[in-house]
Amino acid sequence: MSLDKILSISGKPGLYELKAQTRSGFVAEALADGKKLSVSMRHNVSILSEIAIYTYTEEVPLRDIFKRIQxxxxxxxxxxxxxxxNELESYFGEVLPDYDVDRVYTSDMKKVIQWYNILQAKGITDFEAPDEKKSSDEEE
Structure with missing residues (x-):
């Protein structure tokens, strides 16, 4: 399963997998317990593949940070x-040494690490970008 189908929904703890679209939103399944819920378009939803963390030079995609943690x-x-x-900032500094300390908050670090652990526990450990997979498959 790719990060393109994994969601974070504001106001809801944990991560969700996109299951189906409906007229008024979509259906998502919680990775933690498998419960399904209907999510309307008024919810703030983030797709993990679209999230990036600020550094002093660029924005690093979340999938790259997950690979570094892995x-x-x-x-x-x-x-x-x-x-x-302090432990969290030290750990995050080892993973992403040049993260922008003014724009990356402790709460952001907690989410990244929590999300990584949730994905790891569910066996979702392939953090390659879809276009990287195609090029490596073509080389073989």
């Missing part, structure tokens, strides 16, 4: 997102 943890789970602010 490499750092040897494909295992990251630290708990509830650790102290």
């Amino acid at each position: 490499d750092k943890e040897n494909k295992g789970a990251a630290i708990n997102h509830k650790v102290s602010k």
Whole structure:
């Protein structure tokens, strides 16, 4: 499953998988417990593949940050997102050394680490961009 189908819905904890579109919104399934919910267009919804984190030079896509965490943890789970602010900033600094400290908040770091751990627990560990997959398949 790609990050193109994984959603974050404001006001709702955790991550969701896009299941189907409806006339007034769409149906999403919670990754945590599999419960389905109807989401209207008035909800603020973010697709994980469209999210990026600010650095001093560019915006780094979330999938790249997930890959960096995966490499750092040897494909295992990251630290708990509830650790102290200093531990969180230190860890995030190891993963993305040039993140913009003025524009990336502690709450953003917590979300990234929490989302990574949710995806890891569900076995969603392929963070390659769809166009990268095609080019590597063509080379073989």
